[in-house]
Amino acid sequence: MQLSLLLLASDRPAAAQLAQALAAPGHGVTVVTSAADLLAAAPRYSLVVIDGVPAGTTAAAVIAELRGAGAGPVTPVLAIAQTADLEERIALLEADADDVLTRPFDPAELAARVEALALRAQHASLPGSRSRATEPGRRVIAVFSPKGGVGTTTIATNLALIAAERQPGATLLMDLDLSFGQVASHLNLTPRQTILELARDVAAQRDPELLRTYAIHHTGSLQVLAAPPGPGFTSLVTPQHVEQIVSAAADAYETVIIDAGTALDERAMTVFGRCDTTIIPVIPEIPALNSVHIMFEQLADLGTMGGSILFVLNRAFARDLLKRNDIESALGAKIAAELPYDPLVYLKAVNEGVPVVLGSSRSVPAERLRALADVVLGPVSGAAPAPAPKERRGLFGRR
Secondary structure (H helix, E strand, O other), X not given: OOOEEEEEOOOXXXXXXXXXXXXOOOOEEEEEOOHHHHHHHHHHOOEEEEOOOXXXXXXXXXXXXXXXXXXXXXXXXXXXXXXXXXXXXXXHHHOOOOEEEEOOOOHHHHHHHHXXXXXXXXXXXXOOOOOOOOOOOOEEEEEOOOOOOOOHHHHHHHHHHHHHHHOOOOEEEEEOOOOOOOHXXXXXXXXXXXXXXXXXXXXXXXXXXXXXOXXXXXXXXEEEEOOOOOHHHHHHOOHHHHHHHHHHHXXXXXXXXXXXXXXXXXXXXXXXXXXXXXXXXXXXXHHHHHHHHHHHHHHHHHOOOOOEEEEEEEOOOOOOOOOHHHHHHHHOEOEEEEEOOOOOHHHHHHHHOOOHHHHOOOOHHHHHHHHHHHHHHOOOOOOOXXXXXXXXXXXXXXX
16 A cells, blocks of 8 residues: 655754655655645645654644644554654644554654554444444453452453464454553563554444454454543543444454453443443452442442343462352352462463463463363353353342
8 A cells, every 4th residue: 555644843853864764665745844735735644653843843733733624534544653752642642643653663663653643544434334233242241359369350351362263363352441441461571552542533434344453462362442641631531432342342252351340430331231241240358248248239220231230259369368158148149260380380371461261271270261261152062051150139139
């Protein structure tokens, strides 16, 4: 794909170097040094790249003026942040930049970002590109706990890897712990694009093929949508974004597994309403069980928990503080699976970025995680199905 690119850069040596990198794949590049020239010429180009801007203004101000001038939503804008400062990137995104690249960057990444933006703009302009029907038979599975430190991300990442083994290329792991998501860390990935960038792309939220361009490829067949880089970006991903992204992901993949974090907010409610199965890890302590109790009281009032609910008991302590029967009585439901206490396997996995089912595949925790996968995903072909857990009422008065 050959593109016409318009580059705004106030530093001539830097502009020459950047223009050379942009032109390498065969694109035509025009360099301007003033915001006025950019505003006048932008509608005639495939894509605008904003690097340094003249003194007296900011890149965010130039983008806002460009959008207000009507070159706006049609012309994609790639902004280059001069530092890794969080506030600078937020300002560029709030000004309606389509993507932000931070210096220093690799020329190959620059080329990939430009190609992806142009492709998305092209798809968005096609008739009917925003009205694709959802295919039946897709599964959305969330892992959520109202209390941190109970194994939510460990369960989500390992379950997703097992699903990807069974359905190569058809499983997406999505990190919707928007403030402090650690899925990328657990998988030893360095994301260049996250859910934050996807939330800025209306076309990709409605087109499954475009949504796939935001996923990171993990070793093997797993696709990953990473959380934003920090809590400062959380407010930029709205419940409406979550609804559209999850719906598009369910069209693009056979199985979508969501690390939904611990925040019981509107975004979590949106995920619950879209899920076929919600996995809730618990640990054997009274405060953790009380947190689940409070969560279900709130959800009972709102009526937003859809699909089936599975409880996973994580034996996080060396000694049994509460017996399994006591926990099931408190929850009013059977425990679907149990993860054993292990002082080394889980710690090794998170520190090395190699999940348990890959790095310690013959361990007891790995066996238990695969047993959980059989309950959630169904047994592999030829295996006997696990019995469904029986529901009962208990101390909490509900599931």
